Amino acid sequence: MAEREKSGVRPERPARLPGHSPFTSPLVWLVVMALGVFLFRAFQDVGVHRVDYSQWKEMLRSGTFERVVVGPDYVRGYPRPPATKGAGGAAAGGSGLSFPYLATRWPGDPELFALVESAKIPYDAAAPGLSDSIWLWMVPLGFGLFFWGWAMRRAGGSIGQGPPGVMSFGKSRARIHMEPDTGVTFQDAAGIEEAVEELQEIVEFLKTPEKYRRLGGRIPKGALLIGPPGTGKTLLARATAGEAGVPFFSLSGSEFVEMFVGVGAARVRDLFQQAAAKAPCIVFIDELDALGKSRNAGFMGGHDEREQTLNQLLAEMDGFDARAGLIIMGATNRPEILDPALLRPGRFDRQVLVDRPDRRGRERILQIHAREVKLAPDVDLRSIAARTPGFAGADLANVVNEAALLAARRNKPAVGRAEFEEAVERVVAGLEKKSRRINEREKEIVAFHESGHALVSWMLPCADRVTKVSIIPRGLGALGYTLQLPLDDRYLLTRSELRDRMAGLMGGRVAEEEIFGEPSTGAANDLQQATGLARLMVREYGMSALGPLALVEERGPTFLGVKVPETRPYSDRTALEVDREVRAIVLEAERRAREVLRGHLDKLHALAARLLSAEVVEEEELLRLLGPKAARAAVFGTLGGSDPAERPSVPAATASAGSTGWPKPRAVARPLEGDGGAAEPG
Numbered sequence: 227m228a229e230r231e232k233s234g235v236r237p238e239r240p241a242r243l244p245g246h247s248p249f250t251s252p253l254v255w256l257v258v259m260a261l262g263v264f265l266f267r268a269f270q271d272v273g274v275h276r277v278d279y280s281q282w283k284e285m286l287r288s289g290t291f292e293r294v295v296v297g298p299d300y301v302r303g304y305p306r307p308p309a310t311k312g313a314g315g316a317a318a319g320g321s322g323l324s325f326p327y328l329a330t331r332w333p334g335d336p337e338l339f340a341l342v343e344s345a346k347i348p349y350d351a352a353a354p355g356l357s358d359s360i361w362l363w364m365v366p367l368g369f370g371l372f373f374w375g376w377a378m379r380r381a382g383g384s385i386g387q388g389p390p391g392v393m394s395f396g397k398s399r400a401r402i403h404m405e406p407d408t409g410v411t412f413q414d415a416a417g418i419e420e421a422v423e424e425l426q427e428i429v430e431f432l433k434t435p436e437k438y439r440r441l442g443g444r445i446p447k448g449a450l451l452i453g454p455p456g457t458g459k460t461l462l463a464r465a466t467a468g469e470a471g472v473p474f475f476s477l478s479g480s481e482f483v484e485m486f487v488g489v490g491a492a493r494v495r496d497l498f499q500q501a502a503a504k505a506p507c508i509v510f511i512d513e514l515d516a517l518g519k520s521r522n523a524g525f526m527g528g529h530d531e532r533e534q535t536l537n538q539l540l541a542e543m544d545g546f547d548a549r550a551g552l553i554i555m556g557a558t559n560r561p562e563i564l565d566p567a568l569l570r571p572g573r574f575d576r577q578v579l580v581d582r583p584d585r586r587g588r589e590r591i592l593q594i595h596a597r598e599v600k601l602a603p604d605v606d607l608r609s610i611a612a613r614t615p616g617f618a619g620a621d622l623a624n625v626v627n628e629a630a631l632l633a634a635r636r637n638k639p640a641v642g643r644a645e646f647e648e649a650v651e652r653v654v655a656g657l658e659k660k661s662r663r664i665n666e667r668e669k670e671i672v673a674f675h676e677s678g679h680a681l682v683s684w685m686l687p688c689a690d691r692v693t694k695v696s697i698i699p700r701g702l703g704a705l706g707y708t709l710q711l712p713l714d715d716r717y718l719l720t721r722s723e724l725r726d727r728m729a730g731l732m733g734g735r736v737a738e739e740e741i742f743g744e745p746s747t748g749a750a751n752d753l754q755q756a757t758g759l760a761r762l763m764v765r766e767y768g769m770s771a772l773g774p775l776a777l778v779e780e781r782g783p784t785f786l787g788v789k790v791p792e793t794r795p796y797s798d799r800t801a802l803e804v805d806r807e808v809r810a811i812v813l814e815a816e817r818r819a820r821e822v823l824r825g826h827l828d829k830l831h832a833l834a835a836r837l838l839s840a841e842v843v844e845e846e847e848l849l850r851l852l853g854p855k856a857a858r859a860a861v862f863g864t865l866g867g868s869d870p871a872e873r874p875s876v877p878a879a880t881a882s883a884g885s886t887g888w889p890k891p892r893a894v895a896r897p898l899e900g901d902g903g904a905a906e907p908g
Contacts, residue, residue, distance in 0.1 A: 307324070410464040421579065428449060428466060432506050446576045447552075449576045453582075467510075479512065480513060488531075488534060509554050511557075592611060596626050599641055600641060604643045628649035674830070675738055676837065681829060682819045683708070690727070691711060695833070725814075730819070829852050
């Protein structure tokens with residue numbers, strides 16, 4: 227700004243917001259009224275000479291006045307005209323213009339009328355003026371009416387573009403965006419091509435509805451976007467409105483629910499009235515689960531306000547005409563709790579899954595978020611996409627932003643590969659805590675613990691590859707971590723892969739026992755993960771001696787990872803056998819980890835010594851210290867050498883259940899918990 231002032235260019239003032247006027251504030255009106263009173267008081271004595279009452283009476287006795295006017299609280303005397311002297315009639319006093327003399331009257335003065343009678347001059351009485359009545363009555367009344375009107379408008383939320391007031395609780399709070407305001411198209415929604423294809427028909431219908439009507443077809447009334455958090459559901463809805471070029475109503479489901487019963491239903495009616503007036507348009511309700519929760523969720527009754535609001539929404543979605551071009555879109559990451567009446571055909575006809583992107587989708591998302599970022603030549607977005615399996619679009623945007631912030635903090639001219647790798651580790655494992663001081667004994671325990679994890683996972687063929695080992699504290703109470711990344715996106719896990727993963731989890735505890743003779747509390751998180759995997763293998767996957775049995779009830783998809791309370795659909799005897807099988811699987815994983823470590827004690831000591839000196843060991847150095855990674859055997863003749871008849875057939879239903887039964891893989895970082903975390907003995 228200083229440079230622009232020096233160059234003689236005056237900086238531009240920010241434009242005033244549309245619809246905003248300074249006279250909407252009551253403070254401005256108070257200032258205007260005070261200024262008016264001041265001006266009235268300042269100019270009310272113009273044209274008169276104001277004197278004291280005693281002086282005015284003396285002037286009356288001396289014969290100065292030729293006429294007197296007596297008012298309710300004042301007296302006014304008009305002086306005699308000055309005498310003229312000399313030829314030509316020139317006035318002795320100058321121009322001859324004289325102003326009356328005004329004094330404030332003393333109420334009840336008995337001498338005034340006698341004094342006026344004795345002066346032998348004309349006199350008159352003046353009635354109270356209209357201006358006095360205005361100042362005494364009209365001004366306070368007008369100010370009160372103005373303040374009352376301002377308070378009502380403020381309560382109704384109609385002043386300027388301010389927030390809605392308490393009197394507008396029945397009005398919809400939807401934010402209306404016209405097509406130029408969205409600024410989002412399908413080009414900005416990468417990695418969710420299937421969802422984009424599902425919504426292309428809605429866009430095409432809004433643009434050319436005759437194409438479908440001439441064949442007797444109708445567009446779905448509603449489209450429900452479901453998926454994990456951060457996958458781009460809201461972005462996809464805005465892109466749909468941006469592509470169609472229609473008004474876009476955006477609001478959250480929680481904005482319908484208020485303390486007063488009936489307010490939400492009134493807002494639903496008002497929303498559909500506004501949308502029908504601007505049809506064709508799109509109404510987007512984010513976090514639909516806050517409004518559309520199932521009405522039979524509780525046995526002791528429900529929430530009256532939410533149920534009435536939901537009933538009104540169901541009635542409105544059934545009532546509006548499909549030919550009006552009014553499309554309802556909703557988004558939620560909890561579809562399992564939605565009311566069945568909301569999901570039936572005729573309301574939300576189409577349910578679109580917005581899932582986490584694959585590797586190619588992640589690469590395109592990184593390209594979109596990195597358009598405004600200055601990248602160094604060593605940055606390869608494809609390799610970064612390969613290092614981030616299971617990341618959603620919001621996670622990838624966070625990675626790019628963290629990398630840019632790190633580069634700016636280090637005063638670099640561009641964002642390099644090191645910043646991206648550090649950003650990925652921040653998202654996976656948390657922030658580094660280099661300031662935390664650990665004594666040498668605990669540091670040695672952490673080094674051997676993480677070396678045990680890395681060595682066992684490196685030597686087992688079906689375990690994920692180890693990309694980094696560190697003993698620098700990260701996150702909440704993690705004193706070290708072993709970072710493992712799968713080679714590709716995985717949607718199925720075999721029994722061998724689960725067994726090798728559990729052995730790698732037990733490698734840290736076994737290494738402590740082999741080197742120090744006893745375990746520490748740092749393996750608490752490892753034991754929880756290993757026991758959880760063993761319980762999944764026994765109860766859900768049928769990978770135990772109990773046989774191919776599913777000992778859990780069928781559950782719907784849960785994108786938030788919330789543990790739902792479950793009932794036990796089997797007997798106490800079966801529960802005892804389940805516990806025995808879980809214990810046997812965990813003990814087997816511990817035995818396999820111990821065999822690997824005892825067979826490679828020299829490599830365990832070498833890796834731990836390197837960690838104690840450098841604190842961080844990358845994959846290239848692991849390859850030098852531990853040798854090549856154990857190769858996985860070919861399955862089912864991937865090179866074409868086995869007989870197809872020997873390959874087991876997988877029914878479609880089984881494959882589908884398996885693909886949804888296991889969560890999408892993410893980069894695994896096994897922390898060693900310290901005193902700052904949950905580190906009680908297991």
